[in-house]
Structure formats: structure tokens, C-alpha cells
Amino acid sequence: MSGLNLRTIQRLEAGAKVSTESLRALAAVLEVPAESLLLGSPSPSQPALQAMREGVLRGLEFNGVTSRTDFWWFALAVAMLLAFAQLLAEATAPLPLQIASLIVLLPWIAACTRRLRDAGLSPWWQLISLAPVAGIVVLLYLLSYPSKAVEPGEAVVG
Numbered sequence: 001m002s003g004l005n006l007r008t009i010q011r012l013e014a015g016a017k018v019s020t021e022s023l024r025a026l027a028a029v030l031e032v033p034a035e036s037l038l039l040g041s042p043s044p045s046q047p048a049l050q051a052m053r054e055g056v057l058r059g060l061e062f063n064g065v066t067s068r069t070d071f072w073w074f075a076l077a078v079a080m081l082l083a084f085a086q087l088l089a090e091a092t093a094p095l096p097l098q099i100a101s102l103i104v105l106l107p108w109i110a111a112c113t114r115r116l117r118d119a120g121l122s123p124w125w126q127l128i129s130l131a132p133v134a135g136i137v138v139l140l141y142l143l144s145y146p147s148k149a150v151e152p153g154e155a156v157v158g
Contacts (some may be wrong), residue, residue: 001029002022002025002028002029003077004022004025004026008022011025012026026035033143033158039146047069047073048076051069051070051072051073051074052074052076052077054070054074055070055071055073055074055107055111056074056077056107058107058110058111058114059106059107059110059111060107060110061110061114062109062110062113062114062123063114064114064117065114065115065117065118065147066108066111066114066115066118067118067147068115068118068119068144068145068146068147071111071114071115071118071143074111075111078104078107078108081100082097082100082101082104082107084100085097085099085100092107109126112126112139112143113126113142116142116143118146118147118148119142119143119145119146119147119148120145121142121145125139125142126139128142
């Protein structure tokens with residue numbers, strides 16, 4: 001009834017991309033809006049943007065936990081902000097980089113605290129970053145630990 005080839009309909013059912021014409025033809029035959037035939041799955045960038053937004057909103061919150069993926073998306077956002085500030089500083093004066101560094105300092109420490117807690121480690125491990133070079137490497141390794149499963153009956157300290 002839609003005028004579409006059987007193979008085309010099979011490919012659409014399997015999740016292949018659909019042309020606008022094919023979508024309209026199917027919607028007309030099924031008597032539904034064309035938009036209702038599309039899957040409402042989020043685009044791949046939405047979880048990343050959500051994690052970055054969450055990291056900013058929880059910037060001064062030192063209690064609770066942050067999952068590994070959310071932490072690394074936030075870390076990427078911080079790195080991009082500092083890279084942009086560095087470019088701005090090279091074009092003008094060092095002030096933009098200094099201001100950006102101060103702005104991200106406390107949110108970064110808070111995110112690291114929540115991430116270490118999520119990995120089952122003490123937030124005091126952040127102090128190891130004060131050791132030149134090796135301290136940063138060790139901290140980044142600790143931040144990459146998987147989330148620790150909370151045992152039943154175990155209190156979550158936050």
C-alpha cells in the first residue's frame with residue numbers, strides 16, 4: 001500500500017536509515033504522524049554534554065560520588081576551557097588563563113574528591129599530586145579506577 005519495496009521495509013525494520021519520502025509513505029499508510037515512526041534515542045553527544053553540565057552544577061559539592069565516565073567528560077570540558085584560555089592568553093595577555101585556572105580549581109578538586117570516593121579510595125589521595133610529575137601520573141591512575149560496588153548494608157559516606 002505504501003508503494004515501497006519489501007526489501008526497503010525490511011531494511012527499515014532492521015534499523016537502517018530512512019529517506020523522508022519512505023517515512024512519509026509509511027506514515028500515510030499507517031495513518032500516524034511521521035515523527036512517531038522515528039526512534040527517540042538520544043544522540044551520542046547528549047550524555048557527554050549532560051555529564052559536563054552536571055560537573056559544572058556540582059562544582060562546589062564535595063560529598064557524594066561521580067561515575068568514571070561522568071568525571072572524564074567533565075575533565076575533557078575543563079581541558080577544553082583551559083586550552084581556549086591558553087589560546088586567548090597567547091593572543092592577548094596571561095590574565096585569561098590565570099582567571100580560567102582559578103575558576104576551575106575548586107570544581108576540579110570537588111570532582112576528584114567525588115570520583116575517588118566512587119572508586120572506594122580516600123579523597124586525601126589528591127595530595128599525591130603535589131609530588132612533581134609522578135604524583136600527577138599516580139593521581140590520574142587512581143582516578144581511572146572502576147566504581148566500587150556498595151555492599152548491602154554498607155553506609156555510603158558522603
